[in-house]
Amino acid sequence: MLELAILGVLKEQELHGYELKKRLTDALGAFSSVSFGSLYPALARLEAAGAVRAVSPGPQAPLPAPAVPMTGSIAGEAAAFRARRAAARPARPSRTRKVYAITERGEALFEELLVADSASADDDRAFNLKLAFCRYLPPERRLGLFEQRRALLVERLAKARTTHRTRLGRMDLYTQSLVDHGTEATERDISWLDRLIAFERQGGETL
Amino acid sequence: MLELAILGVLKEQELHGYELKKRLTDALGAFSSVSFGSLYPALARLEAAGAVRAVSPGPQAPLPAPAVPMTGSIAGEAAAFRARRAAARPARPSRTRKVYAITERGEALFEELLVADSASADDDRAFNLKLAFCRYLPPERRLGLFEQRRALLVERLAKARTTHRTRLGRMDLYTQSLVDHGTEATERDISWLDRLIAFERQGGETL
DNA sequence: GACCGATATATCGAGCCGATATGTCGGACC
DNA sequence: GGTCCGACATATCGGCTCGATATATCGGTC
Numbered sequence: 001m002l003e004l005a006i007l008g009v010l011k012e013q014e015l016h017g018y019e020l021k022k023r024l025t026d027a028l029g030a031f032s033s034v035s036f037g038s039l040y041p042a043l044a045r046l047e048a049a050g051a052v053r054a055v056s057p058g059p060q061a062p063l064p065a066p067a068v069p070m071t072g073s074i075a076g077e078a079a080a081f082r083a084r085r086a087a088a089r090p091a092r093p094s095r096t097r098k099v100y101a102i103t104e105r106g107e108a109l110f111e112e113l114l115v116a117d118s119a120s121a122d123d124d125r126a127f128n129l130k131l132a133f134c135r136y137l138p139p140e141r142r143l144g145l146f147e148q149r150r151a152l153l154v155e156r157l158a159k160a161r162t163t164h165r166t167r168l169g170r171m172d173l174y175t176q177s178l179v180d181h182g183t184e185a186t187e188r189d190i191s192w193l194d195r196l197i198a199f200e201r202q203g204g205e206t207l
Numbered sequence: 208m209l210e211l212a213i214l215g216v217l218k219e220q221e222l223h224g225y226e227l228k229k230r231l232t233d234a235l236g237a238f239s240s241v242s243f244g245s246l247y248p249a250l251a252r253l254e255a256a257g258a259v260r261a262v263s264p265g266p267q268a269p270l271p272a273p274a275v276p277m278t279g280s281i282a283g284e285a286a287a288f289r290a291r292r293a294a295a296r297p298a299r300p301s302r303t304r305k306v307y308a309i310t311e312r313g314e315a316l317f318e319e320l321l322v323a324d325s326a327s328a329d330d331d332r333a334f335n336l337k338l339a340f341c342r343y344l345p346p347e348r349r350l351g352l353f354e355q356r357r358a359l360l361v362e363r364l365a366k367a368r369t370t371h372r373t374r375l376g377r378m379d380l381y382t383q384s385l386v387d388h389g390t391e392a393t394e395r396d397i398s399w400l401d402r403l404i405a406f407e408r409q410g411g412e413t414l
Numbered sequence: 415g416a417c418c419g420a421t422a423t424a425t426c427g428a429g430c431c432g433a434t435a436t437g438t439c440g441g442a443c444c
Numbered sequence: 445g446g447t448c449c450g451a452c453a454t455a456t457c458g459g460c461t462c463g464a465t466a467t468a469t470c471g472g473t474c
């Protein structure tokens with residue numbers, strides 16, 4: 001699942017591991033922080049599979065403008081200040097980094113991972129990830145992805161309703177509230193998907 | 208994290224692994240299906256730590272009435288029919304099972320796990336799990352749990368808003384929709400927690 | 415009486431995570 | 445000007461969970 005994320009980011013720009021992690025953790029948002037303990041092995045796997053290759057850290061695209069970081073501590077603020085000053089200087093080469101680029105095999109693997117139905121455990125995170133990269137899919141594949149997801153949610157909802165009906169009395173208030181809240185969230189997810197599907201069908205601009 | 212779930216279920220009734228798995232997968236709901244590959248090692252760990260012990264499969268509490276299972280296949284339906292018939296007979300001892308019971312050390316561990324702040328990765332699942340067992344907490348601890356969770360969500364929301372503001376233009380429509388939907392979900396989670404907190408403060412019955 | 419599926423326990427490989435180790439580099443401070 | 449600190453950068457380790465698989469028993473079907 002991490003491979004997909006790595007390939008998706010590398011598709012846009014070649015990067016080294018450390019920067020890649022930063023992109024992943026803020027692009028893929030508050031949920032699912034990527035750790036180095038997963039990232040570097042994943043990169044090694046991808047390199048072994050020929051999906052990415054290490055390139056010489058030659059003349060890169062201009063460094064991204066550093067966004068103001070959220071540190072929440074005095075020391076962190078000072079560090080951020082220094083970081084901004086440092087970033088204002090011309091790009092330092094820093095010869096100890098390994099810059100990775102996606103290969104053709106990597107592009108193929110990316111497409112494959114994007115349509116493969118994911119492991120049932122972290123299904124939710126996997127779908128979010130796919131959605132973040134589904135712009136690379138042809139429209140009919142994208143639609144298929146959405147509908148597949150919708151079917152899964154509908155099934156989950158039906159199961160939840162059955163559970164709710166059969167053992168309503170045997171749940172305490174907190175568990176009941178949890179289940180109800182989860183059911184509502186699933187319903188909202190479904191109607192959100194309905195909006196995405198409608199948008200896709202009309203091929204329009206009003207999401 | 209799985210330890211907490213096991214202890215919580217064993218707190219109510221002593222069970223063997225297979226039945227324990229069934230309870231976990233339908234009690235902890237559609238999300239997070241527990242696998243044997245986690246369950247049996249976890250049981251072994253707990254036994255090694257003295258938190259649970261294997262008891263003789265002596266005269267048990269009456270077997271739970273089997274709920275009508277959702278199978279979704281013809282063969283499954285037939286199997287369910289046989290299962291119902293089988294369950295109608297008196298409890299079969301089936302001497303190959305190991306029945307586990309919680310110990311005093313297990314109870315202590317349970318309380319400890321219930322208030323410990325969990326790993327950041329699967330924070331959400333951990334909180335859901337804690338909520339399912341928070342009835343065992345004294346009211347002020349429960350309130351603390353809710354407020355801690357609320358603070359985490361508020362922080363997550365603030366971070367999401369910052370991200371949204373700083374790189375709105377650089378996201379495609381799908382990613383934007385994903386982020387927006389996630390933000391809404393977090394807002395709903397917060398107001399849900401507010402209801403739980405209000406319920407807790409008034410100590411009343413209207414959840 | 416052979417077969418099948420439910421019951422039941424257990425192990426294996428792989429992936430991911432948090433923690434940690436190691437090293438470089440630039441700037442701050444005295 | 446030397447030293448220390450923190451950011452940058454790569455990598456490994458142990459532990460947990462997962463899906464898949466192996467193994468065995470038992471009841472019911474054909």
